[in-house]
Amino acid sequence: MKNVEETVGNLIDKQSVCFISSIDENGYPSTRAMLTPVKREGVKIIYWHTNSLSMKIKQYRNNPKACVYFCDEHSFQGVMLKGIMQVVDDTDAKKSIWKDGFSIYYQGGVDGGDFILLKFTAESGRYYSNFNSNNFMVDNEKDTETTGIINGQICQSCGMNMKTAEDFGTNADGTKNTEYCHYCFQNGAFTRNVTMDEVLETNLRFLDHWNAETGNNFTPDEARPILREFLSTLKRWKKDKDIIIK
Numbered sequence: 001m002k003n004v005e006e007t008v009g010n011l012i013d014k015q016s017v018c019f020i021s022s023i024d025e026n027g028y029p030s031t032r033a034m035l036t037p038v039k040r041e042g043v044k045i046i047y048w049h050t051n052s053l054s055m056k057i058k059q060y061r062n063n064p065k066a067c068v069y070f071c072d073e074h075s076f077q078g079v080m081l082k083g084i085m086q087v088v089d090d091t092d093a094k095k096s097i098w099k100d101g102f103s104i105y106y107q108g109g110v111d112g113g114d115f116i117l118l119k120f121t122a123e124s125g126r127y128y129s130n131f132n133s134n135n136f137m138v139d140n141e142k143d144t145e146t147t148g149i150i151n152g153q154i155c156q157s158c159g160m161n162m163k164t165a166e167d168f169g170t171n172a173d174g175t176k177n178t179e180y181c182h183y184c185f186q187n188g189a190f191t192r193n194v195t196m197d198e199v200l201e202t203n204l205r206f207l208d209h210w211n212a213e214t215g216n217n218f219t220p221d222e223a224r225p226i227l228r229e230f231l232s233t234l235k236r237w238k239k240d241k242d243i244i245i246k
Helices: 004-013 057-061 093-095 100-104 198-206 207-214 218-230
Strands: 015-022 030-034 040-041 045-049 067-073 078-088 114-127 132-137 169-170 176-181
Touching: 004 067, 004 078, 004 114, 015 057, 030 045, 030 057, 045 057, 057 078, 057 114, 067 114, 093 114, 198 218, 207 218
Parallel strands: none
Antiparallel strands: 015 030, 015 067, 040 045, 045 114, 067 078, 078 114, 114 132, 169 176
16 A cells, blocks of 8 residues: 555646635635645645735635645546645745745745745645545654555556455465455456456446446546546556557
8 A cells, every 4th residue: 555655745746736725704715726836845744935915825824724736637636635824934934945036926035025935734635546535644743754544555457446455466475466456466467368448448337336436427438538548557557558468
């Protein structure tokens, strides 16, 4: 099973845009797009820079509860983090983040008054991949580490969400294989010599189940390109997705 730091951290680092939400004066969520964070400490602490006069600064000072979201449109993965957003106007903290290129956004420079930081402290999250969502807690033991575990490992052949030990495949010596499910991998070998597209069509047989679990209403024609893109990111198909694996 992959830990939160590896799975969520990699997803965060690959994105150029993310979304953060605050609560407005009427109690409604207010969401805006932001550029990639300028710094993160594990997935517990995340920093952005912004303009001190922006509406979100006032909102976070009034109510620090926040939600941030990162998503990858190509692999159809996403993570929502919930926690507390702190407005940081400390000179030393700002100088540690400041880069020369920021001057195009902040005419007054690091000490000009319009440059300010947002520091997000995550408490919990929800990770989405392959039509499955998993909740996790962000450990508070250390600011720079996260030891929580995402429940469920994705089979690297069919994309099945493996939730229990019985879902895992087996190696030649009888031990559990945590990369592949028991449908795809047993006794150290794949159970079927198939192509990625054949696996895709097998998965589509369970489309009604996926729709019911996720609240979607995909038709087979709508789901097919989404599944094809997702399967191509899995280990078995990543390099040779059209080759029969023996």
